[in-house]
Structures are given as structure tokens and as C-alpha cells.
Ligand code: ATP
């Protein structure tokens with residue numbers, strides 16, 4: 001287990017929930033208010049899901065005492081933010097299963113109030129307009145070991161500061177000409193306290209406020225004050241904001257805010273073979289390395305949804321990894337296990353042959369077909385049965401035949417008998433090859449007495465194969481996904497080189513049970529012995545397309561372990 005994980009028995013208890021419980025018990029708060037504060041500059045990913053499940057989850061768990069969770073867009077940088085992202089974020093949070101009710105907010109709702117508080121800081125001597133260039137500001141900021149230097153504009157009088165700040169707002173100056181800074185301490189050991197920027201000039205149209213503003217507040221200035229305006233009690237964010245907490249508190253102390261939220265930090269989610277950075281994900285989409293934000297290889301909620309991952313699997317994954325205070329990297333296998341465990345009880349079983357090899361049953365009459373009964377779920381009789389069609393021409397998986405099998409290979413080979421699931425025992429009589437020597441067809445015979453999968457004489461076969469008949473199946477495309485990045489911890493400095501060239505494998509000419517053809521409902525199925533699949537958005541009734549959501553673990557070992565697994 002990695003550091004961020006907790007045994008299941010402890011899930012639902014973590015240091016944050018402990019703090020919340022204590023604060024309720026001590027009467028520090030009557031009702032808990034949390035928030036999820038995305039910046040609408042990209043789609044949500046599974047890391048955000050951790051934060052969403054934490055914030056909305058706490059609101060649900062403490063609902064009896066009036067807890068709630070706000071969705072607040074941190075829309076303070078119109079240069080990078082778009083309505084498309086706002087819409088996608090709302091849809092994704094709902095899809096995950098959470099509801100903000102009436103509590104949808106935007107930092108931009110507070111622009112006027114934030115502006116007034118900026119003037120308040122100027123008037124109380126705690127903010128000044130700095131005319132230094134961005135380069136000069138960077139150069140005088142100091143380092144971790146050396147203090148910064150005061151700006152030559154730091155001691156401007158209140159009147160001059162107010163006048164300049166108002167003219168900044170009025171649009172008199174170009175981008176980057178001036179900024180408003182807090183006047184705290186250029187020698188502070190915490191770089192965030194070295195006169196941080198509160199407002200910058202940005203002549204850009206905002207999706208919500210239009211052209212009303214050409215100065216925009218910084219993240220640090222907007223965030224805590226938005227929390228205070230909304231009466232947030234516990235402002236939960238990731239560890240990289242720990243060093244911002246003194247500034248968060250400084251603003252609350254120096255402004256006439258209506259409430260005093262507290263910030264707590266938890267470890268962000270990192271996943272092996274995955275990058276959870278909006279900057280990198282944006283680059284993947286922009287540079288065409290993936291098909292879009294909802295490419296099923298993307299760790300975005302849109303991508304996971306399209307891939308067939310149910311929201312319950314993501315919530316379960318988040319529950320299993322828990323919430324800790326130390327950063328860690330969670331193994332992708334943890335996510336896959338949560339997906340399997342969620343889909344296994346509910347996904348109906350079907351048969352599909354991904355790499356078909358034609359089989360002709362020589363002793364089965366031409367033109368005849370018959371219906372066999374197949375269970376929809378081996379562990380759940382209430383899922384019922386369906387009929388599948390058997391005939392003279394069938395398809396099996398290419399991998400299930402070997403002309404010259406090694407010792408441990410128990411499937412079909414010349415002269416060998418195997419069971420077709422829910423069907424008959426068949427014996428391979430000959431392999432037909434093409435001019436290149438490749439096997440293109442098997443000539444087999446079947447034993448009519450083994451209908452349903454057992455031999456009356458009690459003879460055993462070692463393998464049970466999935467199959468479809470030519471008459472009872474339709475062609476389909478199947479898309480197999482592998483990790484987008486080759487290395488467990490990808491090097492994002494060279495994206496192109498770190499991408500897995502085999503992340504997408506498209507199989508055409510697969511054969512699936514005919515009843516699957518019309519499906520475009522996104523519902524999961526298990527293709528027996530292969531994994532969990534769902535119809536892709538691209539699927540059409542005449543052109544089925546399936547995504548592999550996740551493979552089966554040890555599917556072959558399992559078949560071997562259950563030799564009576566014939567019906
Ligand atoms: P950026 O700020 O660089 O655009 P971000 O991933 O921090 O990217 P936000 O929209 O600010 O994006 O994130 C919204 C919330 O989700 C924040 O509270 C943030 O801490 C949380 N969050 C983001 N990434 C993760 C992660 N990998 N694990 C847990 N929480 C995360």
C-alpha cells in the first residue's frame with residue numbers, strides 16, 4: 001500500500017473529518033460549510049474527484065447538522081477561462097453524484113467587494129501600487145535563502161496609491177504597467193508574504209463580467225475572501241497551498257470580512273502512468289496527442305466516463321485511497337480494481353471475439369442454426385438468461401488455438417477437444433492455411449451429446465472457450481486502451497517522448513453477439529474472458545464500437561481454476 005492509502009475499515013475517518021467532528025462537538029461551528037473551487041481553465045480530472053468527494057462527501061455526512069458544499073468557480077483569470085469549461089465542470093460534478101443545490105457561486109460575483117477591500121488595504125497603509133516591471137519585481141523578490149528588496153514605490157502615499165489604483169481600474173494603463181501589492185514584509189522567510197500581488201491589469205473580456213473590468217484579483221487575494229463571504233468553515237486545499245496559509249490568514253486579519261474560515265491542506269492525488277496537471281492535459285489536447293478532453297485514455301472525468309467507468313467506481317476508489325497529509329503516488333492498479341469491483345456485480349456477460357479465427361463444424365448441417373441458453377450473470381440468477389445462436393460456422397479467439405502447443409497450453413490444437421461455453425465440445429481436425437502459411441480456418445467436429453457443455457460419458461476437457469457463430473454475431477470495432485504514459489512517473493518536460501506509443505489499439509473485424517449491435521447507451525458489459533467494455537460515443541446501429549474499460553485480472557487463471565465452468 002502506498003502512503004495515501006488506508007485500510008477499508010478506516011475509510012470515512014481521516015484527519016479532516018476528525019477536525020470537522022471536533023469543531024462540531026466543541027461548538028466552534030454549528031454547521032459545516034465546504035466548497036469545491038475549480039478554475040474553469042480545463043476539464044476536471046480524477047485528482048479533482050478526490051477533492052470533490054472530500055468536500056461534497058463531508059457536506060453529505062454532516063447534513064444532519066446543516067452542512068453544505070458550494071461549487072465556486074475561481075474565475076479570476078479571463079485570459080485562460082472559457083464557458084465550455086464551466087459547463088463541463090458542472091456536468092462532471094453532477095455525474096460524479098454530487099449536488100450543490102442553490103449554492104453555485106463565482107469569484108467574479110465578488111469583484112466589486114474585493115475591489116473595495118483592496119482600497120481598504122490602501123487606506124490602512126497595507127497596499128501600494130508598484131510601477132516596477134515584472135522583471136524588476138522578480139529580481140527584487142529574493143530567494144529562499146535571501147530576503148527581497150523593497151520596491152522604490154513601496155512608500156507612496158495613500159492618496160497617490162488610491163488615485164493610481166482607480167486609474168488602473170478605469171483602464172488608463174496597458175497590461176503589465178502596474179500592479180497593486182500588499183505591503184507586508186519583503187524580508188519574510190515565506191516568499192508568499194513578500195508583498196504579494198493583489199491586482200494585475202488585464203484587458204480581457206470575462207465570460208461573466210464582460211468588459212466591466214480590466215484589473216483582476218490574484219488567486220491569493222480572491223480565494224480566502226470568497227471563502228469568508230460565503231461563510232466557508234473549512235477551506236480544504238492541496239498541500240502546495242500550505243505556504244499560502246499565512247497569507248490567507250493575513251488577509252482575513254486585515255480586512256473587515258464577515259467570517260473567519262480556516263484552511264486545511266491534504267495530499268493531492270497522484271496516479272502512476274498518469275499526469276494530473278491541467279497544464280499538461282491542455283497541452284495533450286491542444287497538440288493533438290489525444291482525441292480531445294474526453295479521449296478515453298485521458299484521466300479526465302469526461303474521458304473516464306466515455307471509457308465506461310461508472311461514477312460509483314471513482315467514488316469507491318477515492319474512499320479506498322483515503323485522505324492523508326503526506327504526498328504519495330497511488331498505483332493505477334488501485335483504480336482498476338475499484339472499477340472491476342464496481343462493474344463485476346452489475347455488468348451483464350456477453351461473448352465477443354476480438355481477433356476472430358473461423359471454425360467450420362464439418363458434421364453440423366449446412367444452413368442449420370439452433371439456439372442455446374446462456375446466463376447473463378454467473379453469480380446472479382436474477383439477471384436471467386438469453387439465447388445465443390450456434391451454427392456450422394463459428395469464430396473463436398485466434399489466441400485460443402495453437403498448431404504446435406507448448407506443454408501448458410490447454411486450449412484448442414490439432415486433435416484436441418475443448419468446450420465452447422454454453423455450447424458443445426468440439427475437436428479440431430485440421431488447420432487450413434493461406435499461401436503465407438498462416439492459419440485462416442479450423443476444421444472441427446462437434447459431439448451432439450455435449451449440448452450445454454457437459455459430456456454424458458463424464459469425459460473432461462481442460463478448456464472452455466468463448467465464441468460466436470457467424471449467423472449470431474455482427475462485426476464490430478473494439479478499442480483497447482493502455483496507459484497514456486510509459487513511465488510510472490512520467491517526465492512531463494518532454495511530453496512527446498514520454499507518451500506510450502501503444503496507448504490505443506483499434507481492432508476492426510471483431511465479432512460480437514448480434515444483440516449488442518444496436519447499443520449506444522453507454523452501459524457496461526463484460527465480454528467473457530476479456531474484460532469490461534462499453535459502447536463508445538462513436539457507435540452507430542450499423543457500426544458497433546466498444547471501448548475496453550478495464551481488462552479482467554487473471555482471466556485465464558480463473559478459467560483454469562474452475563473446470564466445471566462450462567455452462
Ligand atoms: P491549476 O490551478 O494549475 O489550474 P488545479 O488542478 O489546482 O490546477 P483547480 O481548478 O484550481 O485546478 O482545482 C480545484 C480544486 O481541486 C483545488 O482545490 C485543488 O486543490 C483540487 N485539486 C486539483 N488537483 C488535485 C489532485 N491531483 N488531487 C486532489 N485535489 C486536487
Ligand code: MG
Nearest residue numbers: 037038039074
Ligand atoms: Mg489550482
